[in-house]
Amino acid sequence: KAGVTQTPRYLIKTRGQQVTLSCSPISGHRSVSWYQQTPGQGLQFLFEYFSETQRNKGNFPGRFSGRQFSNSRSEMNVSTLELGDSALYLCASSLASGINTDTQYFGPGTRLTVL
Amino acid sequence: AQSVTQLDSQVPVFEEAPVELRCNYSSSVSVYLFWYVQYPNQGLQLLLKYLSGSTLVKGINGFEAEFNKSQTSFHLRKPSVHISDTAEYFCAVSENTPLVFGKGTRLSVIA
Numbered sequence: 001k002a003g004v005t006q007t008p009r010y011l012i013k014t015r016g017q018q019v020t021l022s023c024s025p026i027s028g029h030r031s032v033s034w035y036q037q038t039p040g041q042g043l044q045f046l047f048e049y050f051s052e053t054q055r056n057k058g059n060f061p062g063r064f065s066g067r068q069f070s071n072s073r074s075e076m077n078v079s080t081l082e083l084g085d086s087a088l089y090l091c092a093s094s095l096a097s098g099i100n101t102d103t104q105y106f107g108p109g110t111r112l113t114v115l
Numbered sequence: 116a117q118s119v120t121q122l123d124s125q126v127p128v129f130e131e132a133p134v135e136l137r138c139n140y141s142s143s144v145s146v147y148l149f150w151y152v153q154y155p156n157q158g159l160q161l162l163l164k165y166l167s168g169s170t171l172v173k174g175i176n177g178f179e180a181e182f183n184k185s186q187t188s189f190h191l192r193k194p195s196v197h198i199s200d201t202a203e204y205f206c207a208v209s210e211n212t213p214l215v216f217g218k219g220t221r222l223s224v225i226a
Contacts, residue, residue, distance in 0.1 A: 004158070033213065043159075043205065043216035056213050090158055104214070106151075106158030 025093030138206035
């Protein structure tokens with residue numbers, strides 16, 4: 001069974017640009033969560049989608065948005081990039097919502113560098 | 116609000132020695148606790164989780180953790196480490212909410 005895949009693996013953008021990251025969950029998984037990982041702040045929850053609906057949202061500005069498609073694939077978008085958005089963005093999938101009890105499987109991440 | 120403190124940012128240990136990675140959490144209600152491992156250039160992998168029941172939880176790769184409600188701790192242990200255990204380890208907590216992670220502990224196993 002294929003794991004969680006994220007594309008692209010690496011991205012370099014400049015301040016002010018926007019970026020879209022993609023996540024394909026494990027087959028059959030309907031919940032997708034996104035996390036930002038930085039050396040200073042560690043791992044922080046961005047949002048969770050289940051059946052194309054946002055179920056939970058972390059404490060991030062509106063520049064961060066996401067969506068989920070009918071095949072459970074998810075994208076996240078960051079507009080008007082800032083230097084502080086440089087991070088590893090991790091996607092995780094699980095069978096159902098309720099991430100406290102259902103095991104989350106993480107992808108390898110997308111490394112975003114903002115210059 | 117829930118939070119997680121991983122008391123050691125780095126832990127060096129010799130190969131075949133035992134190791135304990137410490138995790139304390141703060142929460143006002145029942146919690147679910149997790150340990151994840153991250154190898155270089157990879158995502159996170161679940162080592163073990165505590166949801167309820169026995170306070171001693173066994174995970175993959177020979178790791179185990181003990182939930183201690185009175186001490187609000189969930190320390191991770193392994194009796195004998197290998198070079199391949201070199202990685203970053205994250206403790207996480209959930210109160211039926213999205214996961215809140217600690218800052219991580221970098222375990223370095225020395226040959």
